[in-house]
Amino acid sequence: MGGHGLYVWLSYGLSFLVIGLLVWRVRSARRAFVRQARARAQRLSAEPQAK
């Protein structure tokens, strides 16, 4: 990179880190929400039977 490698790789590295973070964040948030929502639904359906 003719002495500019640090600047170029730093820019690309940071950008792909941010892109990865944004994609991971939305995917993991969805998985977590679905898991929690399913657990809530199961609790609600189990409650009347327990009574």
Added chain:
Amino acid sequence: MSLKTLWHKLGSPRWFYELSGPWTTGFGVAAALLLAVGCVWALAIAPEDYQQGNSYRIMYIHVPTAILAQSVYMTLGVAGVILLVWRMKLADMVLACAVPFGLWMTALALVTGAIWGKPTWGTWWVWDARIVSMLVQLFLFFGLYALREAIPRADAAGRACAVLAIVGLVNIPIIKYSVDWWLTLHQPSSNLLTGPTMPSEMYLPLFVNIIGFYCLYAYVLLASLRLEILRREEKTQWVQQQLQQPLPQQPQAV
């Protein structure tokens, strides 16, 4: 489907959720492919610049993120108008979901610009009109984020964010024309569609990366909106049915 019908249908989160599933996957795949091709092209195939050497390759990240940051803000402004005038739920969700992406793109544009500035201008930062107006946009994104967190009532928070998003639109032409209105260190903007001032082997990878970043934005926004719809409509029967389905395996956009 007529535009009027589409407009009315957009008022239904359920309709939007069902429609957006395949689009989300498509944009994710397109973003991964385009960014992979664009970045390999930019780093390994595009020729070296005769003045700046290899440091100009930062442009292939810096320009798409800067353009996208402004596009995200314009999305917020439009969503703000729709929310205030037509009170569409989806517009409020867009206002909530697009902010983190816009904030990160603005930050990336500023950071990659600073990194590019060091070998080109000899400094990481100057109080230049273009750079300062982008910094103002970053603060606007922070403001939108903080405002939503600070107001407990969701509808009031949405309206406040809509007003701030619309007011902040005034900064968009300032960013765009700052290089013409003031004497700046930043280079003048070039129009890629009407005649870029560089050879095709240099601007084609830039064009690919710009489209790739837009696809990434579409992917992240749609995926966030779909999650937000599930959250807000959790108690409805159709969401309960959706939740029984196995978790979708969406493509990784990186």
